[in-house]
Amino acid sequence: MHLNPAEDRFAAFRHRSYQLFFTSRFLAAFATQIISVAVGWQMYDVTKNALYLGLIGLVQFLPSLLLILVTGSVSDRYNRRAIVAICLTISALCAAALLLLTVTGTFSPIPVFIVLVVFGIERAFMGPATQSLAPNLVPEKDLANSFAWNSSSWQTASIVGPVAGGLLYGLGPIVPYSVALAFMVAGALCVFMIPKPAQRTVGEAKSWAYILAGFGFISREKVVLGAISLDLFVVLLSGAVALMPIFASDILALGPVGLGMLRAAPGVGGIAMAIYLATYPIRHSAGVILFIGVAVWGAGTLVFGLSQAPWLSIVALAVMGAGDMISVYVRETLMALWTPDEVRGRVNAVNSVFIGASNELGEFRAGTMAHFIGAVPAVVFGGIGALVVSAAWAGLFPQLRKIDTLEAPERGSKDPS
Numbered sequence: 001m002h003l004n005p006a007e008d009r010f011a012a013f014r015h016r017s018y019q020l021f022f023t024s025r026f027l028a029a030f031a032t033q034i035i036s037v038a039v040g041w042q043m044y045d046v047t048k049n050a051l052y053l054g055l056i057g058l059v060q061f062l063p064s065l066l067l068i069l070v071t072g073s074v075s076d077r078y079n080r081r082a083i084v085a086i087c088l089t090i091s092a093l094c095a096a097a098l099l100l101l102t103v104t105g106t107f108s109p110i111p112v113f114i115v116l117v118v119f120g121i122e123r124a125f126m127g128p129a130t131q132s133l134a135p136n137l138v139p140e141k142d143l144a145n146s147f148a149w150n151s152s153s154w155q156t157a158s159i160v161g162p163v164a165g166g167l168l169y170g171l172g173p174i175v176p177y178s179v180a181l182a183f184m185v186a187g188a189l190c191v192f193m194i195p196k197p198a199q200r201t202v203g204e205a206k207s208w209a210y211i212l213a214g215f216g217f218i219s220r221e222k223v224v225l226g227a228i229s230l231d232l233f234v235v236l237l238s239g240a241v242a243l244m245p246i247f248a249s250d251i252l253a254l255g256p257v258g259l260g261m262l263r264a265a266p267g268v269g270g271i272a273m274a275i276y277l278a279t280y281p282i283r284h285s286a287g288v289i290l291f292i293g294v295a296v297w298g299a300g301t302l303v304f305g306l307s308q309a310p311w312l313s314i315v316a317l318a319v320m321g322a323g324d325m326i327s328v329y330v331r332e333t334l335m336a337l338w339t340p341d342e343v344r345g346r347v348n349a350v351n352s353v354f355i356g357a358s359n360e361l362g363e364f365r366a367g368t369m370a371h372f373i374g375a376v377p378a379v380v381f382g383g384i385g386a387l388v389v390s391a392a393w394a395g396l397f398p399q400l401r402k403i404d405t406l407e408a409p410e411r412g413s414k415d416p417s
Contacts, residue, residue: 009279012146017137017194024190025130026153028088031183033161035095036241037263038169038176039116041256042107044245050375052109053242054367059113060120061361067124072346074125080133085191087126092184094119099177107173131351135336137194144281144406147332151325152274158267158321166260217339217347224338224347226397227290227331230389232354234294237385238301239362246375252310265314266321273325286330287403293326294390302383305376333406 012018043052064071075083097115101107138146168176218225241263248259282289300320307313339347362382369378394401 009145011142012138012149015138015142018134018146020190020194021134021137022149022153024084024088024187025150026157027183027187027190028091029154029157030161030164031091031095031180031187033157033263034165034168034176034180034183035098037162037165037256037260038173038180039098039112040242040245041166041169041259042102042173043109043112044249046107047109050243050246050367050370052367053245054364054371055109055113056116057239057242057359057363057367058361059116060123061359061364063117063120064124064127067121068350071125072128072350075128075132076343076346079196080129080136081191081194081196083129084126084133085188087122087129088184088188088191090122091119091126092181092188094122095177095181095184099174099181102173102177128346128351131332131335140337143336144333145278147336148274148278148281148329151328151332152271152278154270156267156271159264159271160267162263162267163257163260165263166256166258169256215350217343218350221338222397222399223334223403226393226400227334228351228354230290230294230393230397230400231327231331233389233393234297234386235359236362236365237389238298238379238382239359239366240301240304240379240382241359242363242367243370243375243379246370247313251308251375252313254310258310261314262317265317266324269318269321269323270325271321273322274329277325277329282330282406284404286334286406287401290327290330290403291390291394291401293323293330294393295387296320296323297327298383298386298390299323300383301386302380305379305383330406334403337406 013022039056040053043056044050094115097118098107098112101111101115134146134150135143164179165176168179218228244262245259248254248256248262252258252262254262297320300316300318300323303316304313304320307316335347335351366378366382369381
């Protein structure tokens with residue numbers, strides 16, 4: 001019996017391993033959002049310097065870049081579930097360290113950056129392992145549905161987490177770090193409960209060819225290369241998250257709770273779009289829809305940068321979140337279906353660095369530009385840049401633009417053109 005899209009909405013949740021994975025992912029993302037709001041507000045409150053807000057992203061990205069040749073190989077050779085659980089345990093220790101710095105009154109840039117470097121190292125290993133573990137928990141027919149719910153989990157945390165972070169910070173800076181610590185511990189326990197899934201590994205020696213296989217696959221597979229690099233350059237140019245404490249404090253005259261609302265707004269748009277995509281998945285013109293989503297993100301960024309009204313800023317951020325969700329849904333599904341499992345960890349390690357470069361380096365770019373030319377010009381520049389990149393990549397990667405359905409390609413005949 002053929003099920004319509006609405007009846008297939010919860011297909012991934014028929015698998016208990018995925019239920020535990022989903023819960024863990026949500027708790028970890030929720031805790032990360034709380035920490036992000038608390039650290040950003042506390043750092044700006046202590047330093048009043050936009051450059052430090054940018055450095056928060058940079059110190060978390062550098063470990064992913066420096067360890068790129070190691071993290072993917074580890075994910076392909078060892079138990080991905082165990083890697084994720086260990087990484088979440090280290091995340092809990094980082095939350096505990098931030099709590100200790102706050103309790104002892106020693107919260108200052110250098111010790112905080114040291115903690116964030118450790119957090120970045122943990123994320124460097126967890127990113128490829130998490131992205132590679134998810135496809136091992138559901139059959140291929142439920143893969144697109146699982147990615148829609150994965151994104152929904154992250155977006156829900158992006159809605160609730162920042163607001164909760166702002167509210168909790170209003171009760172005192174100790175509170176958000178305590179809650180984040182509890183959530184990280186719970187997330188780790190959920191992963192430990194997942195039965196060891198099937199995982200294809202390869203027995204080749206740890207040669208340079210093995211280590212660099214992720215780069216080789218991406219360079220050959222133009223669809224994957226186009227999808228990854230599109231995200232890299234768009235978010236690198238248009239990241240505005242790091243500057244939200246400035247907009248909340250100085251431009252829109254909002255407090256910590258207002259900052260939480262700004263941080264949550266993209267998640268509101270994203271979760272609405274994720275639920276829609278889980279119910280009515282993309283059937284045709286997936287490549288074109290991907291570029292439309294990126295263009296919507298850029299337009300929303302431009303409006304947010306120019307807005308001086310809180311309601312318009314929140315709406316613009318929600319639109320950005322909806323556009324980003326379309327991009328994430330198409331890109332992650334393509335990545336999973338077009339990448340063989342035996343090299344998935346190494347490919348996702350490269351992808352994690354690209355994502356880290358786009359997010360954390362994007363925040364550093366925004367913070368640095370805001371330091372020299374102001375927050376508003378920095379965000380407006382980013383919105384225009386995202387629109388330009390979307391148009392340019394549509395021309396540079398026709399293979400990606402011409403993708404019709406989100407289905408696994410036939411090996412040896414991948415070019416949709």
